[in-house]
Amino acid sequence: MKKLAIISFVAAGIALVSCSDVKRKPGAIYMPDMAYSRAYETYAQRDSSVFTTDPNDAENRIFYNNLPVAGTVARGEELPFPLAKDAAGDTTNYVASRQIANPEAALTPTELKETERLYLVNCGICHGAKLDGNGPLYKDGKGPYPAKPRNLVDDAVAVNMPDGQMFYVMTYGKNLMGSYASQLTRKQRWQIAHYIKGKQAEKHGGATTTAAAPAASPAATATAPAKDSTEKAK
Amino acid sequence: MTHNRRFIKNVVSGLIASFVLLISNKVSAQDGKALFSANCASCHSVTKKLTGPALAGVETRGPWGDRKKIHDWVHNPAGFMKTDAYTEGLHKEYGIVMTAFPTLNEKEIDAILDYVKAEEAAATAAPAAGAPGAAQAEETGDSSLLFGIITLILAIVAFTLLQVNANLRKMADDKEGVPAHEPVPFWRNKAYIAFITIILFLIGGYFTTKGAIGLGRTKDYQPEQPIFFAHKIHAGVNQINCLYCHGPAHDGKQATIPSINICMNCHQAINEYTGKEKIYNGEGEEVNGTAEIQKLYKYAGFEPGKPWDPSKAKPIEWVRIHNLPDHVYFNHSQHVTAGQVQCQTCHGEINKMDEVHQFADLSMGWCINCHRTTEVKFKDNGFYSLYEKYHDQLKNGKLDSTKGITVEKIGGTECQKCHY
Numbered sequence: 219m220k221k222l223a224i225i226s227f228v229a230a231g232i233a234l235v236s237c238s239d240v241k242r243k244p245g246a247i248y249m250p251d252m253a254y255s256r257a258y259e260t261y262a263q264r265d266s267s268v269f270t271t272d273p274n275d276a277e278n279r280i281f282y283n284n285l286p287v288a289g290t291v292a293r294g295e296e297l298p299f300p301l302a303k304d305a306a307g308d309t310t311n312y313v314a315s316r317q318i319a320n321p322e323a324a325l326t327p328t329e330l331k332e333t334e335r336l337y338l339v340n341c342g343i344c345h346g347a348k349l350d351g352n353g354p355l356y357k358d359g360k361g362p363y364p365a366k367p368r369n370l371v372d373d374a375v376a377v378n379m380p381d382g383q384m385f386y387v388m389t390y391g392k393n394l395m396g397s398y399a400s401q402l403t404r405k406q407r408w409q410i411a412h413y414i415k416g417k418q419a420e421k422h423g424g425a426t427t428t429a430a431a432p433a434a435s436p437a438a439t440a441t442a443p444a445k446d447s448t449e450k451a452k
Numbered sequence: 453m454t455h456n457r458r459f460i461k462n463v464v465s466g467l468i469a470s471f472v473l474l475i476s477n478k479v480s481a482q483d484g485k486a487l488f489s490a491n492c493a494s495c496h497s498v499t500k501k502l503t504g505p506a507l508a509g510v511e512t513r514g515p516w517g518d519r520k521k522i523h524d525w526v527h528n529p530a531g532f533m534k535t536d537a538y539t540e541g542l543h544k545e546y547g548i549v550m551t552a553f554p555t556l557n558e559k560e561i562d563a564i565l566d567y568v569k570a571e572e573a574a575a576t577a578a579p580a581a582g583a584p585g586a587a588q589a590e591e592t593g594d595s596s597l598l599f600g601i602i603t604l605i606l607a608i609v610a611f612t613l614l615q616v617n618a619n620l621r622k623m624a625d626d627k628e629g630v631p632a633h634e635p636v637p638f639w640r641n642k643a644y645i646a647f648i649t650i651i652l653f654l655i656g657g658y659f660t661t662k663g664a665i666g667l668g669r670t671k672d673y674q675p676e677q678p679i680f681f682a683h684k685i686h687a688g689v690n691q692i693n694c695l696y697c698h699g700p701a702h703d704g705k706q707a708t709i710p711s712i713n714i715c716m717n718c719h720q721a722i723n724e725y726t727g728k729e730k731i732y733n734g735e736g737e738e739v740n741g742t743a744e745i746q747k748l749y750k751y752a753g754f755e756p757g758k759p760w761d762p763s764k765a766k767p768i769e770w771v772r773i774h775n776l777p778d779h780v781y782f783n784h785s786q787h788v789t790a791g792q793v794q795c796q797t798c799h800g801e802i803n804k805m806d807e808v809h810q811f812a813d814l815s816m817g818w819c820i821n822c823h824r825t826t827e828v829k830f831k832d833n834g835f836y837s838l839y840e841k842y843h844d845q846l847k848n849g850k851l852d853s854t855k856g857i858t859v860e861k862i863g864g865t866e867c868q869k870c871h872y
Contacts, residue, residue, distance in 0.1 A: 400711060
């Protein structure tokens with residue numbers, strides 16, 4: 219009897235001690251029918267015997283790849299950018315994008331506030347809240363990012379870059395910068411181009427504002443060739 | 453005497469000359485740093501291959517032993533490339549020709565090169581200093597095993613001593629001739645039995661109730677993820693906004709898990725973890741950040757130094773932590789945008805978590821409590837323009853917009869808000 223007591227005591231002790239306080243399993247569920255969705259939820263794994271992501275296999279199984287049909291334009295969204303991404307080492311479309319005008323109207327105060335928020339969330343981390351190319355990821359070279367992000371208000375390349383080329387860079391990326399097409403809608407990207415241009419004008423006084431106005435008009439006339447290239451792209 | 457004077461003169465002039473040289477050297481190195489970060493750092497790093505090659509040891513490669521050639525190259529890369537096979541090869545490797553810098557004069561280019569040399573020397577000297585500091589992890593390890601064993605030993609000792617005490621008393625009684633009545637063993641002692649039954653009943657009841665309440669609730673759930681992603685480093689130390697990766701929390705139902713291209717926006721360039729903050733997993737073991745970035749590269753199909761082809765990426769199967777049952781509707785944008793609730797209110801201090809665990813229990817009581825006490829931020833909030841009645845009352849001064857209107861008052865505890 220005493221032996222049994224000691225053994226059970228030791229066993230209980232070991233069981234208690236071996237319990238980690240890190241909860242690696244989610245635990246039991248009450249009424250799984252009510253907890254787990256019968257419909258497919260975001261990120262839920264689909265049954266590969268019923269669904270396929272391969273369009274060639276659409277005859278046999280249900281084809282579904284989460285993407286909208288090619289060419290879909292959401293309501294209120296800008297039309298697609300007419301230029302495709304350059305092949306590696308080529309800069310034809312990058313240069314051509316200079317001619318494309320910003321289709322968005324100048325920002326209203328509410329839009330400006332929202333665009334500033336978008337800039338700070340998505341761009342400011344590298345290019346800095348003051349657009350000086352010194353965001354928290356670079357921090358004068360002390361941050362983890364090894365390359366210096368472009369100074370958007372002082373660097374001549376950025377100051378002379380028209381909206382269309384900025385849109386190209388935001389959409390397809392340039393050098394080490396990646397594409398932001400998955401994070402920002404086309405409308406938001408055009409608005410951010412407005413925002414950066416506005417900040418540049420603010421920094422350099424009236425000089426660039428007056429320079430920006432005539433720059434906008436040739437760009438506006440350049441919409442005609444841009445439309446041509448839309449058709450080419452199709 | 454004259455001899456001495458000349459000697460002193462020599463020494464003094466030598467000292468002045470070396471001092472001037474030292475200062476001018478220092479100035480040029482500093483200039484070099486400024487020039488480097490203004491002109492070169494967007495594409496070149498001293499030690500890492502970025503858009504362009506790493507500049508460490510540049511003067512030992514190709515035609516660059518001759519500084520004049522470097523000057524020509526920087527002033528007109530496209531022109532220089534036509535006359536030089538080495539740079540032609542670089543063009544093929546990187547798929548891009550360097551931008552021309554005709555405004556940099558030769559002195560400035562030399563200053564940049566001197567800065568690169570100085571940085572290179574500093575970089576090779578640094579790893580020797582960075583070695584110690586590995587032994588610390590041992591001490592912070594889990595000591596609960598030790599405590600468990602000690603408790604167990606003490607319990608056995610106490611039990612043995614009680615037995616010894618009982619035996620000794622019996623022996624003493626025998627010696628004194630006190631007629632010892634036959635002792636009732638403790639498992640037949642009615643007081644003991646009643647006591648133990650009540651204790652067991654209470655413990656059992658407590659655990660049954662707790663278990664029943666906890667069914668389907670996953671507070672503190674901390675699954676192991678395919679890649680050890682430290683929110684502490686990203687959102688905390690590096691101050692990346694939550695919405696950079698979880699942007700749709702602002703506009704939609706789901707906060708969404710970022711796709712690989714969002715990771716690679718930064719990690720194409722950041723291929724190692726060199727931060728001072730150490731990363732620990734739930735068990736208290738130190739995690740090697742650089743190795744975790746390598747795991748990301750495996751999923752992304754990325755080889756450092758080569759252009760990344762996103763079509764080769766495979767999705768990472770992150771384990772979902774926060775999960776509401778199907779019969780509850782929850783929308784992030786309603787809380788983040790209309791309600792202006794901070795992420796940390798429900799998710800805890802994510803920016804301080806090495807490994808994320810579920811902070812709130814996500815029970816209905818928890819939701820309702822927050823809706824009862826959270827005051828609605830009406831001011832400058834487009835979402836509530838629908839609540840005309842409240843607006844009128846606010847204008848009349850019948851309601852104070854800064855206090856008193858909880859989510860409950862605008863229907864936040866109606867059943868249909870979440871269950872429909």
